[in-house]
Amino acid sequence: MTMHKALTIAGSDSSGGAGIQADLKTFQELGVYGMTALTTIVTMDPENNWSHGVFPQAVETVEQQLKTIVQGVGVTALKTGMLGSVEIIELAAKTIDDHHLTNIVVDPVMICKGEDEVLHPETMVSLRDVLVPKATVVTPNLFEAGQLSGLGPIKTIEQMKEAAVKIYESGAKYVLIKGGNKLAHEKAIDLLYDGQTFEILESDRIETTYTHGAGCTYSAAITAELAKGKDVKEAIQTAKAFITEAIRHSFPLNQYVGPTNHGAYRRQKEAVHA
Numbered sequence: 001m002t003m004h005k006a007l008t009i010a011g012s013d014s015s016g017g018a019g020i021q022a023d024l025k026t027f028q029e030l031g032v033y034g035m036t037a038l039t040t041i042v043t044m045d046p047e048n049n050w051s052h053g054v055f056p057q058a059v060e061t062v063e064q065q066l067k068t069i070v071q072g073v074g075v076t077a078l079k080t081g082m083l084g085s086v087e088i089i090e091l092a093a094k095t096i097d098d099h100h101l102t103n104i105v106v107d108p109v110m111i112c113k114g115e116d117e118v119l120h121p122e123t124m125v126s127l128r129d130v131l132v133p134k135a136t137v138v139t140p141n142l143f144e145a146g147q148l149s150g151l152g153p154i155k156t157i158e159q160m161k162e163a164a165v166k167i168y169e170s171g172a173k174y175v176l177i178k179g180g181n182k183l184a185h186e187k188a189i190d191l192l193y194d195g196q197t198f199e200i201l202e203s204d205r206i207e208t209t210y211t212h213g214a215g216c217t218y219s220a221a222i223t224a225e226l227a228k229g230k231d232v233k234e235a236i237q238t239a240k241a242f243i244t245e246a247i248r249h250s251f252p253l254n255q256y257v258g259p260t261n262h263g264a265y266r267r268q269k270e271a272v273h274a
């Protein structure tokens with residue numbers, strides 16, 4: 001039996017709903033063997049208004065993890081999430097080049113939901129210039145698309161298209177901009193651009209504030225499907241169905257954070273086939 005092996009190079013969300021935790025849960029649900037290179041650790045302080053703590057790992061530690069996985073095991077597809085520093089972004093890009101890795105999903109994480117400033121502005125420039133050019137698919141949300149394209153706040157589908165063209169020019173093969181619940185539309189709209197045509201992906205828009213980890217989960221699902229050998233459009237379609245079910249069944253974990261439900265898509269499929 002062929003084993004499909006996916007890697008996530010990303011941060012840890014200690015509360016379990018986003019970051020590498022979301023990625024691993026998603027890989028498992030979609031039948032792919034998941035591996036991790038941990039870049040930074042994010043905490044939330046219940047005694048201090050849930051303020052975020054960010055604890056970056058040393059570059060050497062990330063390098064050794066990548067060696068373990070890429071040289072020691074081999075990967076069929078990989079995604080990047082929160083990378084935390086320019087050095088780690090450069091390391092991820094170099095690893096992709098040195099080992100001729102393919103099926104690369106770049107989730108250009110710049111902030112955690114609820115925050116409104118880029119964690120480190122210099123990482124945005126490095127993501128755009130060093131890592132986005134390696135991407136098979138880059139998956140910015142509206143805020144990140146505004147930053148990567150230089151267009152600033154994006155509010156309409158027309159502006160999403162304009163941003164997609166600019167980001168494509170940075171060198172990604174496919175640009176997938178997530179409208180999600182920040183676009184004023186009755187559906188949850190994402191826009192896919194392959195350098196030639198725009199495609200709108202839409203799903204039910206679910207009335208909830210529990211979307212913690214939605215972007216991580218979506219990009220991990222795309223990665224898992226690419227690892228199985230699916231083409232980009234097919235992988236994105238499955239991932240969109242996966243994240244829609246995960247959001248439909250999301251839940252409050254505590255007063256502050258509500259993660260998506262990683263098991264919902266598989267349960268729904270099993271119910272249909274029962």
Ligand SMILES: Nc1ncnc2c1ncn2[C@@H]1O[C@H](COP(=O)(O)OP(=O)(O)O)[C@@H](O)[C@H]1O
Pocket residue numbers: 140141142178179180181182188189190203204205206207208211213214215216218240243244247
């Ligand atoms: N309320 C919602 N209902 C349905 N789909 C949603 C909702 N919010 C986000 N999505 C979808 O979830 C995926 C992740 O988007 P988003 O939450 O914007 O990413 P991020 O976590 O990076 O900000 C996208 O496919 C988006 O359209």
Ligand SMILES: Cc1ncc(COP(=O)(O)O)c(C=O)c1O
Pocket residue numbers: 010011012013014018019020042081082109111112113211212213214215216217
């Ligand atoms: C480690 C880590 N990566 C990524 C994210 C981004 O999560 P989301 O998918 O909700 O945008 C977070 C948010 O808390 C995080 O802690």
